[in-house]
Each structure stands twice: as structure tokens, then as C-alpha cells.
Amino acid sequence: MPTLFTKIIQREIPADIVYEDDHVVAFRDLDPQAPVHILIVPRQEVDGLAELPETGDHLYILNAAKTIAESEGLTSGYRLVINQGVHGGQSVQHLHAHLLGGRKMNWPPG
Ligand code: DGP
Numbered sequence: 001m002p003t004l005f006t007k008i009i010q011r012e013i014p015a016d017i018v019y020e021d022d023h024v025v026a027f028r029d030l031d032p033q034a035p036v037h038i039l040i041v042p043r044q045e046v047d048g049l050a051e052l053p054e055t056g057d058h059l060y061i062l063n064a065a066k067t068i069a070e071s072e073g074l075t076s077g078y079r080l081v082i083n084q085g086v087h088g089g090q091s092v093q094h095l096h097a098h099l100l101g102g103r104k105m106n107w108p109p110g
Pocket of ligand 1: 004013015016027028029030031039082083089090091092093
């Protein structure tokens with residue numbers, strides 16, 4: 001059974017895709033928490049950080065984040081977040097990173 005994000009990657013569910021390469025697809029979050037809120041998703045299905053293989057498409061998330069942040073004009077900074085498991089607030093079981101920007105982020109996060 002493909003995950004929700006695999007369905008987006010395969011264009012079965014619509015999304016505002018802002019970037020893709022051989023390893024990751026990035027699209028705007030349905031429920032944005034900042035002026036820029038983009039999900040960066042490895043094409044390969046991995047449930048989350050706890051199930052991370054040694055190698056795979058997830059290794060390209062950081063480079064994609066840098067590229068997307070530049071194309072979104074986030075010159076003042078941004079934040080990259082991965083929620084893991086129940087306490088981390090993960091709701092979709094397909095590894096993804098949140099790229100948040102366009103406003104000053106708070107610390108510590110909630
Ligand atoms: P997390 O809680 O870390 O698992 O983040 C999942 C994010 O996915 C959450 O911010 C909302 C977003 N999301 C859920 N369903 C959809 C969808 O169908 N389309 C888009 N673009 N984002 C979605």
C-alpha cells in the first residue's frame with residue numbers, strides 16, 4: 001500500500017510541487033506553519049528516522065533543502081525539522097523534512 005506521500009510523488013494526489021530530482025520530491029505543506037513551509041520527501045519509502053537505512057534517497061534531503069531555500073529566497077535563514085514518532089509529532093509514516101521559513105523561528109520549539 002503506497003503512502004500518502006508516494007501517491008503525491010506519483011501524481012495520484014495533487015500537490016504544489018516546488019522541486020524534484022532523482023532522489024527527493026518537495027511540495028508545499030497543506031497546513032503551513034510559516035510563510036514558506038515545504039515538505040522534502042525521499043522517493044524511497046522509509047517510515048521515519050527510527051527505520052533509516054544506511055544509504056538511500058534520504059541522504060539527499062539536506063542538499064535539496066539548501067537548493068530549495070535558495071530558490072525560495074530565504075536569505076535570512078530557515079529551519080529544517082524531522083518529526084519522529086508519537087512524541088515527535090509525526091503524523092505521516094513516510095520520512096520527510098519540513099523546511100520552514102519566511103519568519104523568525106522560536107526556540108525552543110514547542
Ligand atoms: P508530520 O506531522 O511531521 O508527519 O508532518 C506531516 C505534514 O504533512 C503535516 O504538516 C501536514 C502535511 N500533509 C498531510 N497531508 C497532506 C497532503 O495531502 N498534502 C500536503 N501537501 N501536505 C499534507
